Amino acid sequence: LYTGITTDLAKRLRDHVDKTPACAKYTRYRTVKRLAMVWETPALNDARKLEYAIHRLTRPQKDALLADLSLFPALFPKLAPDAFHPLPDKRLEDYIKKDAE
Numbered sequence: 001l002y003t004g005i006t007t008d009l010a011k012r013l014r015d016h017v018d019k020t021p022a023c024a025k026y027t028r029y030r031t032v033k034r035l036a037m038v039w040e041t042p043a044l045n046d047a048r049k050l051e052y053a054i055h056r057l058t059r060p061q062k063d064a065l066l067a068d069l070s071l072f073p074a075l076f077p078k079l080a081p082d083a084f085h086p087l088p089d090k091r092l093e094d095y096i097k098k099d100a101e
Helices: 009-018 044-056 059-067 069-075
Strands: none
Touching: 059 069
16 A cells, blocks of 8 residues: 655655656555545645655554544544545546546
């Protein structure tokens, strides 16, 4: 699972999918298949805190969070859950237009 932050999700996903020089090293060697979760926050500093906290989770903890968003307060006790808004219905296709279209 790749975790990152951006102010322009569509551009960042296009970078990853197209393997541009701006893509992350992780996605340069792995194919982006889908979005597991998108979180929204009004403050960049909050996004950085959440990214750092997610990086510290184990894979089973990440999987558990994706399966049950109510685990957020238990997994991130130092973060204010009301500062983060999950957007669970976002799909990669919502941001990446196929060339055939």
